[in-house]
Amino acid sequence: MSSDFTVEISQNEYLAVGGDDVNAIVTVTSPDTGLAAPAGDQGSAEIIIIDCSGSMGSPRTKIEQARAATAAAVDVIRDGVAFAVIAGTNNAQPIFPLDYGLAIADDQTRFLAKQAVAGVLPRGGTAIGQWLRLAHSMFLSHPAALRHAILLTDGQNQHETPQQLGEAISLCEGVFSCDCRGVGTDWEVGELRRISSALLGTVDIVPDPSGLAADFAAMMQTAMGKQVAGVSLRVWTPQHAAVRFVKQVAPAVEDLTGRGVPSGPQAADYPTGAWGASESRDYHVRVRVTPAGVGQEMLAARVSLVAATPSGPEVLGQGLVRATWTDDEALSTRINGSVAHYTGQAELAQVIQEGLEARKRGDEDTATAKLGRAVALAEQSGNEATAKLLARVVDVVDAASGTVRLKKRVDDADEMALDTRSTKTVRTKR
Amino acid sequence: MPTCPSGHDSASTDFCDVCGMRMDGAAAAPAPAGAPAAGIPAPPAVPAEPCPQCGAGRTGQFCEVCGFDFASGQVPHPAAAGDAAPGGTDAAAGAGSDQAAAVPDRAASVPDQAAAVPGQAAAPGADGAAAPAAGWAVVVTADRAYYDSVIAQGGPDAASIEFPQYCPERRFQLNGREMRIGRRSVSRGLEPEIDLTGPPADPGVSHMHAVLIAEPDGTWGVLDPGSANGTTVNGGEIVAGVRVPLHDGDRIGVGAWTVLTIQAPPAS
Numbered sequence: 072m073s074s075d076f077t078v079e080i081s082q083n084e085y086l087a088v089g090g091d092d093v094n095a096i097v098t099v100t101s102p103d104t105g106l107a108a109p110a111g112d113q114g115s116a117e118i119i120i121i122d123c124s125g126s127m128g129s130p131r132t133k134i135e136q137a138r139a140a141t142a143a144a145v146d147v148i149r150d151g152v153a154f155a156v157i158a159g160t161n162n163a164q165p166i167f168p169l170d171y172g173l174a175i176a177d178d179q180t181r182f183l184a185k186q187a188v189a190g191v192l193p194r195g196g197t198a199i200g201q202w203l204r205l206a207h208s209m210f211l212s213h214p215a216a217l218r219h220a221i222l223l224t225d226g227q228n229q230h231e232t233p234q235q236l237g238e239a240i241s242l243c244e245g246v247f248s249c250d251c252r253g254v255g256t257d258w259e260v261g262e263l264r265r266i267s268s269a270l271l272g273t274v275d276i277v278p279d280p281s282g283l284a285a286d287f288a289a290m291m292q293t294a295m296g297k298q299v300a301g302v303s304l305r306v307w308t309p310q311h312a313a314v315r316f317v318k319q320v321a322p323a324v325e326d327l328t329g330r331g332v333p334s335g336p337q338a339a340d341y342p343t344g345a346w347g348a349s350e351s352r353d354y355h356v357r358v359r360v361t362p363a364g365v366g367q368e369m370l371a372a373r374v375s376l377v378a379a380t381p382s383g384p385e386v387l388g389q390g391l392v393r394a395t396w397t398d399d400e401a402l403s404t405r406i407n408g409s410v411a412h413y414t415g416q417a418e419l420a421q422v423i424q425e426g427l428e429a430r431k432r433g434d435e436d437t438a439t440a441k442l443g444r445a446v447a448l449a450e451q452s453g454n455e456a457t458a459k460l461l462a463r464v465v466d467v468v469d470a471a472s473g474t475v476r477l478k479k480r481v482d483d484a485d486e487m488a489l490d491t492r493s494t495k496t497v498r499t500k501r
Numbered sequence: 502m503p504t505c506p507s508g509h510d511s512a513s514t515d516f517c518d519v520c521g522m523r524m525d526g527a528a529a530a531p532a533p534a535g536a537p538a539a540g541i542p543a544p545p546a547v548p549a550e551p552c553p554q555c556g557a558g559r560t561g562q563f564c565e566v567c568g569f570d571f572a573s574g575q576v577p578h579p580a581a582a583g584d585a586a587p588g589g590t591d592a593a594a595g596a597g598s599d600q601a602a603a604v605p606d607r608a609a610s611v612p613d614q615a616a617a618v619p620g621q622a623a624a625p626g627a628d629g630a631a632a633p634a635a636g637w638a639v640v641v642t643a644d645r646a647y648y649d650s651v652i653a654q655g656g657p658d659a660a661s662i663e664f665p666q667y668c669p670e671r672r673f674q675l676n677g678r679e680m681r682i683g684r685r686s687v688s689r690g691l692e693p694e695i696d697l698t699g700p701p702a703d704p705g706v707s708h709m710h711a712v713l714i715a716e717p718d719g720t721w722g723v724l725d726p727g728s729a730n731g732t733t734v735n736g737g738e739i740v741a742g743v744r745v746p747l748h749d750g751d752r753i754g755v756g757a758w759t760v761l762t763i764q765a766p767p768a769s
Contacts, residue, residue, distance in 0.1 A: 089653060309521025311737040337519070360521070361736035364646050369524040370516030391516070 076346075076376050077101035078390035081409040084481045085402040085494040086362070086394050088387070093358045093371040095392040096320070096409035096499070099304070099343075100351040105438060115195045116153040116173055116215035117294060118206045119287075121166075121191070122224040126257065128193035133254060135166035136280035140287035142185045144221060147212055147291040153213045156184055159222075160195030161230040172212045196230040198456050199266070200239030208242045217300040217345050220270075221290055225254045229421055231238035236262070248272050248344050250290050252490070254280055256483040260490045266384035268325060271344035275435075276491050278448040278484035301379035302387070303332075303340035304354060308372050310337060311444075312360045316339050320413040321353035324420045324494040334384075340365070353498065355413050360394055368395045409499045412452060416496040419457065423493035427464075427486060430477065439465075439477055447473030452498045460489040507735075508578020508764070519748075520735060566634070577582055631691035636766035637675040637721050639695065639753075643668035643703075650704070651757050652738065656705070662757045665701035675721055680713040682706075682755060697759055704729045705756030714744060721763070722746045730756060 082095035101117050106380055127134040141156060148154050153173035154165040165171055167187040174180040204224065210218045243249070251263040253414075254277045267274035273290075277283050288355035304327070308314055318326040343352070358371045375389035397403055402498035426441030442465050449458040450470040458470070465475040465486040502510045505517030505524055506508045515526055546743050648664045673680070673695050681693035684710045695713070697706050707728040714722050722744040725732040733754035747753075749765030 089649065309517070310519050310735055312521070361648070362650065363522070370521040370523070370764075373516070 076100065076388035077378055078374060078388040080374070080392055081271070081407060082392060083403075083407040083410070084393040084395050085367075085397045085399070085405065087400065087403040088365055088396060088398055089362045090394075090396065090403065091359050091362050092315075093360055093392060093394050094407070094410045094414075095356050095372070095374075096407070097304070097354040097356055097374050097392075098351065098412055099354065099376055099388070100136050101299075101346045101348055103349040114215055114300075115149075115295070116210055116213050116219070116247075117148055117215040117291065118155045118157060118209060118218075118220045119156045120159050120163075120202045120206055120220055120222045121188075122160075122189050122197065122226065122254075122352050123193050124160050124195055124197045124224075124226055125193050126197075126226050131140040132171045133280045134193050136283045137223060137254070138188050138191065140223070140283035141188045143284040144287040144291040145181050145184050145188070147288050147295060148181065149295055150177050152176045152295070153212070153215055154180075154184070154190055155209050157202060157205055157209070158191050159197070159224070161198045161201070162195075163202045164196075165203035165205070166191055171205075171209060173209055173407045182320050197224065197226045197228055198230040198235075199224065199228045199262070200236040202233050203239040203243050203249075203266070206288050207239075207246055209339075210247050217297050219297070219345070220247055220249040221255060221287065221294075221296045222249055222251045222263075222266065223287075224251075224258055224263070226257050236265070240266055242422060242439055244269050245342065250274075250294075252277050252283070252286065252290075253487070254283060255279075257485055260487055260493075266410070267345075271342060273323070274491055276484065276487050278488065293347070297345035298347055299387075300345045302343050302346050302490050303334075303377050303379070304343055304376045305334055305338055305340050305377045305384075305386075306331070306372055307335075307338040307358065307375075308358055309370060312337075312358055312371065313371075314339065315357040315359055316355070318355045318417060319343070319352060321351075321414060321496045321498050324417050324496060327354075334377075343376075353409075353413065355410070355417070356392060358392065363394075363396055365398050367397050368393060370394075376500065412499040413496070415448050416454065419445055419452070419454065420494045420496075422448070423457070423461070423489060430464075430486075435477055439475060442477070443473035443475040445473075446475050452497060454495075455494065456495060456497075457489075460485070460492060464489055505750070507752065508762075510747065513605075596619055620705075629717075636719070638764045639673050639675065639680075639698065640760040640764060641671040641673070641695070641759060641761050643701070643758045644752075644754070645758075647736075647754045647760050648758035649754075651754075660703060668699075668701050675713060675715070678715045680759065681709065682711045682713065682753075683709045687689075695761070697756070703756035703759045706759060710755050711753070716746070720746060720748075728755070 077100045079098040080095050081098065086093070121137050121141055127137060145156070154176050155168060155173050158164050158166045159312050167184040168174040174184070206220050247270065249266060250272040251267040251274045253260070253263055256278065263274045277286055304317065306317060308313055311344065312424055314328070316326065316328040317331065319327060327341040333338040333340050356372055356374060360369060360371050363369055370391055371394040372392035373389060374392060376387040377384045378387055422441045422445045426445060429437035429441060442461065446458065446461050446465065447470065449461060464481050465477055468474040468476065502512065502526060503514050505511050505520060505522050507517065507520050507522060507573035509517050509519035511518040511524060518524055565616045605706060643665050645664060653661070654661050679694050682697065683691065684698045684706055685692045685696050689708065691708055693709065707730070709726065710728040711723055711725045711732045714724055716722055723732065723734065723739070723746045725739055727740050727741045734745050735752050736754070747763045749763060751763045751765070755759040755761070
């Protein structure tokens with residue numbers, strides 16, 4: 072395995088006398104050439120879970136496009152990769168292979184899988200926890216290191232309780248990653264975000280079923296590019312210091328703070344999932360330290376990228392977050408551009424979600440204030456994609472000051488797109 | 502294993518594995534102040550403390566060979582007072598301990614004594630030889646950073662407590678099974694082994710503030726039986742009634758400005 076990951080730190084290390092708040096942006100980049108010895112094709116497993124509930128039959132194009140999208144994804148699976156397709160209803164059943172295990176991809180198995188998928192019919196309800204449980208047991212039938220699922224649904228999780236879903240998610244955490252897609256506008260953004268967030272995947276809306284095939288093929292392509300599984304961000308902090316938060320901030324905001332697993336004296340590992348070549352992600356680490364005297368320099372955090380290997384954890388790279396106390400205010404008050412940028416991006420995601428929530432409740436004042444703030448933040452940070460999505464929900468009077476009016480009529484798909492994509496960030500301009 | 506400025510063992514050589522402080526200072530930390538002053542190349546940082554009188558390795562409060570009294574304050578200790586040795590020992594000035602200000606001039610005669618005994622510097626490898634017999638010790642200082650952190654927390658009397666203008670450094674050998682930290686009280690018949698009565702008196706120290714307890718393995722722990730103002734170890738408040746193991750260089754904060762720095766015997 073290669074150790075050519077780079078870990079770069081961007082921060083203002085200077086603290087005023089008595090200062091205890093250390094912020095840093097950690098940029099992790101994987102090498103652009105193959106990561107020396109990729110897991111090998113036997114090392115990957117893929118499961119596609121498609122919603123086959125009754126609602127997928129109306130309009131009929133939904134199930135047709137779901138079949139086509141699954142076929143497109145199956146075509147992208149490399150020879151040698153273990154795979155399966157699951158039909159999800161109020162319970163879950165394998166579509167291919169039928170023996171509750173995984174098939175090894177080759178021309179024949181891919182053909183058989185597509186044939187089986189072409190025959191699925193919509194019937195029954197929706198119990199996503201059951202789907203995850205079946206995927207979990209099928210993944211465990213094969214010793215792959217890189218396990219990834221794609222989950223497609225068009226409706227809400229009606230046939231089990233949120234608690235049942237939660238238990239299924241916890242079961243799968245750390246076993247496989249899962250990208251979630253909602254087709255149409257009858258599904259619940261919060262539900263899918265809960266899954267994708269815990270299972271280190273992405274979530275997105277596919278408003279028009281005709282867009283599914285391209286999206287599925289792209290997701291599978293990305294999954295096929297993953298080469299190192301089980302990578303964690305290890306954050307060591309000095310005695311009596313505390314991690315305030317660890318967040319992924321690019322390509323999307325994902326709070327990892329509660330996900331830390333103690334991994335040694337004063338250290339915890341935060342899962343980042345699998346990595347492919349030339350990937351780059353940013354993390355915001357915030358630590359509270361015990362202030363030291365002027366002129367003293369302290370290591371506030373040692374951030375390393377650690378891969379789980381059969382022979383134990385392997386460090387792929389590391390960066391140092393420092394703290395130096397100074398009585399020079401010109402130094403201690405300097406604001407680090409990256410930290411400020413991502414603090415703004417995290418706030419952007421938050422005010423969008425809060426604003427949409429308020430709008431649903433009918434609290435127009437709060438919705439207007441929050442979404443106005445979002446427009447201003449998107450404008451300042453150059454997050455054009457989010458700005459465009461916002462403009463479909465509010466009429467922008469003045470972007471710079473965040474003066475907006477709520478639109479009277481908003482397309483459900485536009486609102487859900489804004490919600491699901493609210494966490495997408497743009498990178499800092501260095 | 503390298504040691505950080507606070508005395509923690511650290512496998513990492515850039516920053517301490519325990520407290521995160523920069524290790525460069527530790528690498529540059531001088532051996533006993535006498536060596537450079539004597540014009541002899543400074544040995545690598547070795548925690549040895551030969552007797553300034555006769556050069557024999559120290560084994561206790563008094564030199565086994567000539568009877569020199571190590572504890573009377575005439576000799577700067579390598580880990581604490583050494584940093585603060587007087588002007589003649591410039592090499593020690595870079596050691597960067599914030600305790601420096603608190604140490605008085607009493608060691609003024611030491612460099613000469615040391616210079617008269619070149620043998621001491623010639624034996625840098627004998628690191629284990631310097632272990633005091635009782636091993637562990639605490640050095641009590643008035644600590645500005647700790648005081649600042651206490652005052653910053655506020656509290657009813659915070660505004661009225663001043664940092665002492667002058668506070669002699671006090672050193673206590675740890676022996677027996679318990680060493681009580683507090684202030685003596687005639688009326689209560691209390692005479693703590695580590696008596697912080699002063700002057701200067703730290704108003705935040707309880708008569709019976711904390712106890713250092715010898716562990717079966719030869720190390721020491723600290724326990725706060727429930728003092729009025731609490732006890733910190735390396736800046737973190739400890740829970741009353743819970744024994745906290747101590748390591749070389751750990752800093753116990755009591756009262757408003759009193760810090761007790763633990764000194765383990767040098768590893769042999």
